[in-house]
Amino acid sequence: MQLGMIGLGRMGANLVRRLMRDGHRCVVYDLDREAVQKLEKEGATAASSLHDLVDKLEKPRNAWLMLPAGVVQSTLDQLAALLDPGDTVIDGGNSYYRDDITRAKQLAPRGVHYVDCGTSGGVWGLERGYCLMIGGEEEAVGRLDPVFRAIAPGTGNAEPTPGRTRTDGTASQGYLHCGPSGAGHFVKMVHNGVEYGMMAAIAEGLGIIKHADAGLRSRSVDAETAPLREPEAYRYEIDVAEVAEVWRRGSVVGSWLVDLVADALSRSPELDDFAGRVSDSGEGRWTVIAAVEESVPAPVISAALTERYESRALGEFRDKVLSAMRGEFGGHAEKAR
Ligand SMILES: NC(=O)c1ccc[n+]([C@@H]2O[C@H](COP(=O)([O-])OP(=O)(O)OC[C@H]3O[C@@H](n4cnc5c(N)ncnc54)[C@H](O)[C@@H]3O)[C@@H](O)[C@H]2O)c1
Numbered sequence: 001m002q003l004g005m006i007g008l009g010r011m012g013a014n015l016v017r018r019l020m021r022d023g024h025r026c027v028v029y030d031l032d033r034e035a036v037q038k039l040e041k042e043g044a045t046a047a048s049s050l051h052d053l054v055d056k057l058e059k060p061r062n063a064w065l066m067l068p069a070g071v072v073q074s075t076l077d078q079l080a081a082l083l084d085p086g087d088t089v090i091d092g093g094n095s096y097y098r099d100d101i102t103r104a105k106q107l108a109p110r111g112v113h114y115v116d117c118g119t120s121g122g123v124w125g126l127e128r129g130y131c132l133m134i135g136g137e138e139e140a141v142g143r144l145d146p147v148f149r150a151i152a153p154g155t156g157n158a159e160p161t162p163g164r165t166r167t168d169g170t171a172s173q174g175y176l177h178c179g180p181s182g183a184g185h186f187v188k189m190v191h192n193g194v195e196y197g198m199m200a201a202i203a204e205g206l207g208i209i210k211h212a213d214a215g216l217r218s219r220s221v222d223a224e225t226a227p228l229r230e231p232e233a234y235r236y237e238i239d240v241a242e243v244a245e246v247w248r249r250g251s252v253v254g255s256w257l258v259d260l261v262a263d264a265l266s267r268s269p270e271l272d273d274f275a276g277r278v279s280d281s282g283e284g285r286w287t288v289i290a291a292v293e294e295s296v297p298a299p300v301i302s303a304a305l306t307e308r309y310e311s312r313a314l315g316e317f318r319d320k321v322l323s324a325m326r327g328e329f330g331g332h333a334e335k336a337r
């Protein structure tokens with residue numbers, strides 16, 4: 001098939017490469033001309049503007065947006081004005097599923113289809129394939145099947161699920177039509193909420209292991225306020241990088257995230273390149289909002305989200321209020337640590 005890709009960053013460029021490897025033809029556009037030229041050298045057709053991209057696409061057109069969230073709506077507005085009935089726009093970025101519902105409604109009167117596609121796999125997707133969580137009308141999604149099939153991992157390295165008797169559907173190939181508009185990004189949003197929780201648990205566990213030597217230090221980190229009651233119980237100088245490595249092999253928590261952390265620790269045991277301020281792009285917040293609105297308890301994901309705020313010192317004023325109250329009612333002064 002032929003597909004237009006708008007946005008050739010970490011994700012879009014490799015999606016194009018994966019599609020071209022499978023024999024698909026791509027027309028590519030990015031504000032960054034170098035990104036366009038690079039893919040042109042690899043066989044893609046370069047477009048110099050959205051208008052040019054639309055001109056170079058065969059009808060019915062398929063245009064995939066792989067853009068930072070902040071420019072999706074403005075790009076879609078410009079693109080929509082150039083498209084014809086029967087064309088399809090796919091948003092493969094991490095957009096909020098509620099925006100998909102609005103955007104599909106915006107395009108429908110013009111006969112333009114809108115497909116939302118949560119795309120997981122990060123910078124490793126070129127080789128591993130991308131897990132795709134798709135939303136939209138059956139017809140538009142079905143027509144794009146060869147594109148999704150090329151981008152997805154296929155059966156990949158995962159063993160067949162032993163108890164699975166279903167032979168229909170595409171989930172075992174790494175892509176799934178989850179439902180109508182927004183359903184794909186809804187599932188991707190929750191996927192990322194799960195990602196926050198799993199990442200937080202791995203990080204906390206390794207943090208506890210790293211501090212298992214607290215009893216060996218002359219003063220524990222928290223000695224003044226919370227001295228170790230039994231310092232002899234915390235006299236382990238455990239090699240955290242080696243723990244991550246051993247967890248990769250046969251353990252219950254072995255996973256791709258543990259593989260990645262083992263790799264990072266093997267290169268830099270103290271993770272010197274990081275200050276530990278953990279960003280969040282929105283998916284965790286939206287997952288927590290959905291949990292609240294559905295009245296579904298989600299304490300792990302919620303805690304993992306607020307821990308990210310904590311890492312960016314966003315709780316500083318809250319903590320000052322705490323200290324102030326403690327000072328007011330008990331005359332307790334703040335200590336250095
Ligand atoms: N990086 C990841 O691991 C990852 C994984 C899954 C999903 N996503 C999502 O995919 C989307 C893209 O992410 P990315 O990591 O590829 O971003 P990126 O910043 O690496 O690339 C974005 C590209 O879009 C281009 N661009 C920006 N504004 C443009 C405009 N108005 N018109 C044309 N091109 C424009 C930029 O020049 C850049 O090349 C985001 O929604 C992101 O959340 C990212």
Ligand SMILES: O=C(O)[C@H](O)[C@@H](O)[C@H](O)[C@H](O)COP(=O)(O)O
Nearest residue numbers: 120121122192279280281282283
């Ligand atoms: O499934 C994936 O490939 C990742 O989840 C991907 O979507 C990306 O790396 C996140 O957007 C980071 O999200 P935060 O910035 O919220 O951590």
